[in-house]
Ligand SMILES: Nc1ncnc2c1ncn2[C@@H]1O[C@H](COP(=O)(O)OP(=O)(O)OP(=O)(O)O)[C@@H](O)[C@H]1O
C-alpha cells in the first residue's frame with residue numbers, strides 16, 4: 375500500500391490558437407488516492423491525453439492546481455518541476471517512445487542513470503528486466519522488439535526509478551487483445567510491487583475495468599463512472 379495523494383483543483387486547459395480557442399476541460403476538482411488504481415475513459419478528442427499531460431507536468435494548466443502529496447506543482451519554477459519529473463513522475467505512452475537504435479537494456483539503463491550511480495543503475499536495470507521477464511531479450515535493439523516487448527521495455531523504463539506516480543496514456547492502444555491483457559497484468563503487478571500510484575487513460579472499457587476506479591471525461595469534467 376502507498377500513501378501517494380494526487381489532487382487537482384479548479385483545473386482548466388484551453389489551447390489557444392489564432393482561429394479558435396479549444397476549451398478542453400474546466401473547473402475540474404478531483405482527487406486520487408494512490409491505494410486505488412484509476413482509469414480515465416472518454417471519447418476520442420475529449421481531452422484524456424491533455425488531462426494526463428497536465429497531471430504529469432508535461433504541459434501547464436490554464437488555471438487551477440495539481441498537487442502531489444500536498445505540494446502544488448503548478449507553482450514550481452522550471453528547475454523544480456524538472457526535479458519532480460525526474461524523481462517522482464513516470465509515463466508510459468501508446469507508441470512506446472523508446473530509443474530505437476539502443477538495446478532494451480540501454481533504454482532502461484539511461485532512465486536509471488538519471489537518478490542513480492552507475493553501479494546502482496546497472497543493478498536496478500537488471501532487476502527490472504527480470505521483473506519484465508525479458509532477460510533473454512535484453513541485448514536486442516529496441517526497433518527489433520515486438521510491440522508487446524517494446525511496451526514492457528517502456529514500463530521498465532518508467533518504473534526503474536521507483537516513481538511516486540505512474541501515468542499511462544493508452545498503454546495497450548497499439549497491441550492486440552492478448553498482448554493488451556498481458557500488458558495490463560504486468561502494469562498492475564509491477565505497480566503494486568513498486569508501490570506507486572497509477573492513473574491510466576484509455577478508450578478501452580475492458581482495460582479500464584482492470585483498475586479499482588473509473589472516471590469518464592465528458593462535458594469538460596471528470597465524472598465517476600456510475601454518475602457519467
Ligand atoms: N497541442 C495542442 N494544441 C492545440 N490543440 C490541441 C493540442 N493537443 C490537443 N489538442 C486538442 O485538444 C482536444 C483534446 O485532445 P486530446 O489529445 O487530449 O484528446 P484524447 O481524449 O486524448 O483523444 P484520443 O482518444 O484520440 O487520444 C482535441 O480537440 C485536440 O485536437
Ligand SMILES: [Mg+2]
Pocket residue numbers: 422423424543
Ligand atoms: Mg489521447
